[in-house]
Each structure stands twice: as C-alpha cells, then as structure tokens.
Amino acid sequence: MIRGFSPNDILFLLGALRWTALLAAGAFVGSAVVGLVLATMRLSRFRAVRWLAIVYVQLVQGIPLLVWLFLLYFGVAMLGFNVDPWLAAILGFSIYGGAFLGEVWRGAMGSIEVTQWEAGAALGLSISQQLRHVIVPQSVQIAIPPTIGFLVQLIKNTSLASTIGILEVTREGQLTSAATYQPMTVYLVVAALYFALCFPLTQWSRSLERKFNAGR
C-alpha cells in the first residue's frame, strides 16, 4: 500500500538517528582503543613492534570498509557463528577506524619536537613521565581537531552499516522510501539529518584548529 510522506516519517527517521549516533559512539570507543594501541606500538623500542603497526595500517587502509563489514558479518557467519550485525559493525568500524585514529595520534605526538622529550629527560623524568606530563598534553591539543574530523568521517561511515541490516537512519530511509515512493524527499531528509549531526562538529573542529594555530 502506498502512503504519502508524513511528519510521522520524519519522526521515525529521527528515531533511527539515535541508532546512528549509538553506532558512531561505539565505533569511536573501539577505534580509540585500537588507535591508542597502534600509536603506542609506533613508539616502541623494538623495530618488529613498530613494523607490525605499520603493516596493520597499510593492510586495513588498503581494504574498503564495506569489505571489512561483509567479511565480519557474512564471512564469519560461514564459520558457523551466529554473528550479531551490531557486533560485526562495531568491530569492523573499530578495526578500520583504529588505523586512521592511530595515524592521527601518532602524527600529533610526532609533531612534538624531540627537544621536549630531552628537556624532560634532562630533568630526570622517566620515559613514561615524559609521555604523561610533557608529550601527551601537548599532542592532545594538536590531536583534538583531527580527532573530531575523524568522528565526522565515522558518522558518515555508519551509513554503510545499513548494508548488513542495521536499522540506522540510512536503512530507515530505504524502508521509508519504499513505503512512500518519495525517494527524493526521504533521502534529502536523511541527508539533512546527517548534515545536522556532522556540520556542527566540522565547524567546531575548524574553530579549534584556528584557535590553536593563532596561539602558536
């Protein structure tokens, strides 16, 4: 039965936006964990550990996110596991996003001059104290804007979770479009919802970056 596009549909889409946000939040936490591990590995004394982190990043960034999601959802199901799409999605986003976040954070730490480490060492700080009191606080300032940029990327990427059946806002849009035969209206509303979520973050990231550059 065909029905028109009503305000109710907007409410449904808004409701689905909740799942988009939840998905992004879960994926962000997962990516942060993976990213932190990778960034730490890149600081390691052992060449093999650093090399492992580099290979991970190259491997993960050379394969589309969509492939990761399908591998984890349909592929792992073949092994005889009942895979929850949410688990597959968050895992996929974390594997994939962690590689990016790890690079962002490593870059931020790398941009702190080596003389700062030395100044800490010369005062008798241990390596972990140098990290904690000197390097990390300065890198955080540098890393925040690109980390917010990453979050925007992540929110947009959650739309791909619709392909493994998660009922987030894009999937809800597909269903609404099929029910109302108003694809243009529906997808524009969906786009507007993403925009409403992402645009403020983008602007925030920009203004922080500008403020930071001005303060230098």
Next chain:
Amino acid sequence: MHLARAVVRYGFQFRDVLAAWELFVEGLLVTLTLSVAAFAGGLALGVLGAAIRTYGPGWAKFLVSSYVAVVRNTPLLVQLFVIFFGLPALGIRLDSMTAAIIALIFNLGAYTVEIVRAGFESIPEGQLEAGRALGLSGPQIFRHVVLFQSMRSMVPALSSQFIFFMLGTAAVSQIAVTDLFHTASLVQSRTFRDFEVYIVIAGIYLVLAQVMRLVFAGGYRLAFGGRS
C-alpha cells in the same frame, strides 16, 4: 580461540571462487573506470572550486563553500541514493553507472577543493607580487606561478585522497553498479563461499591500493624529481 579453531575446521575452498576470475576482472574494470572518471572530473571541479574560493567574488565563494560543506557532511551512500533514486522523481532518469559517476565526481570534487585551496594558500604573497612586478596578468600569474608550484605540495595529499576514494567507491554497489564489490555477491550466489569471496575481494583491493601508491609515487618522482 573459538574463532581460530573454527577457521582451522572451516576448510577453505578457493577453487570455485577463483574459477569466476572473469567476473572479478570485469568488476575491477568497472571500479577502475569509475575511479578514473571521477578522478578527472573531481580534479577539474576541485581546481575550479578552489580558484573561486581563493580569488572569486563573495557570492561565488559562498556557493563553493556551501557545496563543500554539504558534500563533506553527508555520506556518499546517501548522495548516491539521492541521485539514483531521487532524481527520477523529478523526471531525470539516469542509468546506475551515470548516476554513480555524477555522484562520485561531486563527492571527490568537494574534498579536492580543500586540498587544492590549501595548496594555493601555501604560495607566499611575495610570489604573487613578483609575478605582478613582471607584468603578468592575473590568469597568467595563476597558471605560471601558483598552479605549478602548488602542484608539488598538493600531489601527495591528492594521491592518498584518491586511493582512499577509490576504495570508497565500493558504495556504488548499493545502487546496482556491477563494480568490484558487487562482483562479490555475484560470485557468492554461484559458489556460496562467502568467506573466500570476501577474502579474495579484499586481496584484490589491497593489491590495487598498493599498485596505485607505487604509480603515484613514481609519477611524482617523474614530474618533480627525486626530492620531495
């Protein structure tokens, strides 16, 4: 642990999957076609947009930044849906390949504007003044002073953006373009070996990305010499 044991027990069978290699090649060609078309169009759009953003009149600047903001703050997948499913409602009917190319160009163009603009802005004011002092016109300065010099700093960012973008084109499979990713579902329905299919697809993308990296690095060295 469970997973590891299951993988061992699974018994991989790549034979049937690899037997469908012709499908993979076809899909790969579609992905490459899409990427190259989008790259050419996106680059042109990006340079134009960046030139307007940097040197154009106020209203045009606003137009470009709105375009950039809209594209960068919405998912490619939704952009594809708007163009492929949405436009027919306005009487514009596009086949999926055309819709995909249009969406991809618009998408890549917006990201390219930002990269190219940063490149333009990295040219010191003194260079422009030197051009003016030599009696070059505005467009001449743009072409001979700004464009060439900024290329050098833009190319690395553009190439990694392009590789990233090329992998992202997998989303076009969702509007029924038979690209490399779409091939996976074709082969899957023949062989029912999902896991193997996606491993093979992952491998192809991985090789593709590495090859592109080498191509870009080589091209950069050819164009700008060994120093970077």
Next chain:
Amino acid sequence: MPVVEINNIVKRFGSNTVLDDVSLSVDRGEVITVLGRSGSGKSTMLRCINGLEPIQGGSIRVDGVEVNDPACDLRVLRQNVGIVFQSFNLFPHLSVCDNITLAPRIVQRQAREHSRDLARGVLRQVGLEDKLDAFPNSLSGGQKQRVAIARSLAMHPKVMLFDEVTSALDPELTGEVLKVLEGVAAAGMTMILVTHEIGFARRFGSRVVFMHHGKVHEIGPAAETLANPQTAEFAAFLSAVLH
C-alpha cells in the same frame, strides 16, 4: 673528589668520531668555559655528561657515580646534573611555576604547596618573581632562558651545564642572562658553559677548554690562557671571535 670526571671518552655517531679521547676533571665550585668552532663536539660532550648520549669508550663519573654503567640510574644522575639548552626548551603547555616544579613534584615527590615556594625562590634568583604564573609564550627570549635556568636550579643540582645559552638571544637580552649566570657562579655552583662570550669566560671562568676536532686542544686557567693561547688553532679562533 672532582664533581665531574671525564676520562678518555670516545663518542661516535656511526663512523663519525665526534669526541676523541677527551678527558676533563672539574672540581667543586669551578666554572669551566668551553670554547671551539661549531661542530667541534662541545654540545656532544655536555650531552654525554648527563647521559643524553651514550659513549663508546672511556668513562664519565659525576659525583663518584659512573654515568655509563648500566646500573647507573640516569634519573638520579640527572637530578644531580642540570642542563640548560640554547633553545630554552620550556614546556609551552605549562605555566612558569609548573615548568619549574614539574620535576621536583614528580621526580622528587615534593608537595605542591612547598614546590610553589621553591619556584618563587629560584625565580627570585633569576629576577623573575613576578612571572610565576605567566606562560612561556608570553615571555621574551631572555626571560625564557632565565626561567629555564631557574627550572634547572630548582633541582638543586651538583653541577650545571649550559649549552650556548645566550646564542639564540638578541644582543640586548644577552646581558640579562649573563648577569644571572654570574649570580649562579657567585653562589658557588659548579658550572660547565659552552659559550662564545669571551669576556664572561675571562672574568668569571676558572679554566677554559678549547675544543678542536673532537679533542681538548688546549686547557688552562681562564685569564692567562685567553691572553696567551699556546696553540695556533686557539689563537686563530680567538682572533676570529674577537674581531
């Protein structure tokens, strides 16, 4: 017992021998000025003394403790050896007070209230008591360097190393930093300074060391040696610096 005892050390970067059989013994309260062309190994020698660079031969003892002994706790050593760099290397995210008290608090485990008094005390020594809560990027180059000196003083080191601490400063700011160094020397601190300030070396130095191609080329009492260099290289160096 000397505070710093350098015995025949060799330092290489790859195949490049930067310090070649260098020896130097510094007694308590001495002010050693180290002169030499750029690249002669002056900075490297200082960095070896507080263990920032490992050595490939010979030995360094600070207050009787072997620096390159694997059993030597570098963190303890560095509390005894202060170093001030040409480029200040203040922590830009910390206030002047926190710059000074960071190490006393987390390495020497002083209480925060106590450490603030400590900061005030060393800042008074460098004439910047009013900058306690300022941030580094609001200070002039000379002020930054004085804070860096104060930061080092706050650890109560047994010896202080200064690596061209006035070289990055405009001439009119050099004076204020030299004045501070003068005060530190007058208070009895054992100091090793790499500097191009010959006047300072002559007036406040106990001995001068002239380094050349990674070796101690000439060494002697400050005033006499500067007035009567014994080697042609030192004489050439001095006339180049003075004219």
